[in-house]
Amino acid sequence: MSHIHNFSAGPCILPQQVLEQASQAVRSWDNQGLSLVEMSHRSPAFVDTMEECRALTKELLGLPDRFEILYLQGGASLAFLTAAMNLLPEGGKAAYADTGTWSAKAIKEAKHAGHVDVVTSSKEQNYNHIPEVGHVDPDHAFLHITTNNTIFGTQYAQMPECNVPLVADMSSDILSRSFDPEPFSLIYGGVQKNMGPAGAVMYAIDRERLGAAGRSLPSYLDLEVHLGKDSMFNTPPVFSVYTTMLTLRWLKEKGGVDVIQRENEAKSSLLYAEVDRNPLFEGHAERGSRSHMNATFRLKDEAHAEAFDMAWKAAKINGLKGHRSVGGYRASMYNALPLESVQVLVDVMAAFERSHG
Numbered sequence: 001m002s003h004i005h006n007f008s009a010g011p012c013i014l015p016q017q018v019l020e021q022a023s024q025a026v027r028s029w030d031n032q033g034l035s036l037v038e039m040s041h042r043s044p045a046f047v048d049t050m051e052e053c054r055a056l057t058k059e060l061l062g063l064p065d066r067f068e069i070l071y072l073q074g075g076a077s078l079a080f081l082t083a084a085m086n087l088l089p090e091g092g093k094a095a096y097a098d099t100g101t102w103s104a105k106a107i108k109e110a111k112h113a114g115h116v117d118v119v120t121s122s123k124e125q126n127y128n129h130i131p132e133v134g135h136v137d138p139d140h141a142f143l144h145i146t147t148n149n150t151i152f153g154t155q156y157a158q159m160p161e162c163n164v165p166l167v168a169d170m171s172s173d174i175l176s177r178s179f180d181p182e183p184f185s186l187i188y189g190g191v192q193k194n195m196g197p198a199g200a201v202m203y204a205i206d207r208e209r210l211g212a213a214g215r216s217l218p219s220y221l222d223l224e225v226h227l228g229k230d231s232m233f234n235t236p237p238v239f240s241v242y243t244t245m246l247t248l249r250w251l252k253e254k255g256g257v258d259v260i261q262r263e264n265e266a267k268s269s270l271l272y273a274e275v276d277r278n279p280l281f282e283g284h285a286e287r288g289s290r291s292h293m294n295a296t297f298r299l300k301d302e303a304h305a306e307a308f309d310m311a312w313k314a315a316k317i318n319g320l321k322g323h324r325s326v327g328g329y330r331a332s333m334y335n336a337l338p339l340e341s342v343q344v345l346v347d348v349m350a351a352f353e354r355s356h357g
């Protein structure tokens, strides 16, 4: 058993039980002597894994029938392009909300597919809040949002109300809370933030919207091609898909997204209460935009940084260093992080106030 309190922003902490089951399958699948990573992805065992992974994703996200699930390679970074290529008609335009580094990258890639209008941005305030979207010209094929901004620690408290379909990068808050899927055409996310080990990206795509862009696409970028092959157009990232499936089983056994949402809210409330109470610290994100997944905060007096770093490292906390574009600290509290780990961090912060306040 590991005693590390893992606040890593990604790849993320996974449930201990999932790591044990996955390592067993790497040694010998079902005790049959063959490793998960050395058998055919066309074998019935792996085909069943892929199907279970796709079905559980749809079930746990509460998606209606019109959605199809794919697990592909290329990460969310390729999905930035794939999303636009599949949903933006030639000569059309798309609206993007610029709420952080990952949004900016999504915008950059979408420009390879067509015209992009950035309809709202919080860049001038170093992305410390989620800006209002307002009315979007209905000529736009969709509005793209990043539901949780991993680096800056902001998150949409509610999905924006919008007059065009929504496309979302949910890499870092997928399956952490429930939401109404009705306005969405496409949801995607790299699995390594909240679902599994790195190597796969999940797409939940509205079947009826596929092909609507009327483009001829290279095979790998064409989600219709992947759908026609049941997410097995080429060799899937077998370890990532299998382990993601185990995490989905774990989440279902726990009671699903509603249960984990309450746990996630308890964790983030505990930490933000300490950030607000403790006179040595201040948060980065505005309160109304705070993320339940990634809390960003800093010391008011940087001179204390070395001593604080020693304190949390001594408490076996890992991955607390903030991203260079924000500085300070970032506590990533993904689904598998126990409340006890947040309590350890809060205790370290409180003790630090007593010794340095």
Ligand SMILES: *Cc1c(COP(=O)(O)O)cnc(C)c1O
Binding pocket: 010, 074, 075, 076, 077, 078, 102, 146, 148, 149, 150, 169, 170, 171, 172, 189, 190, 191, 193, 201
């Ligand atoms: C990490 C992250 C990405 C990039 O994911 P890759 O799978 O590494 O390409 C994109 N969007 C968000 C919100 C992220 O947190």
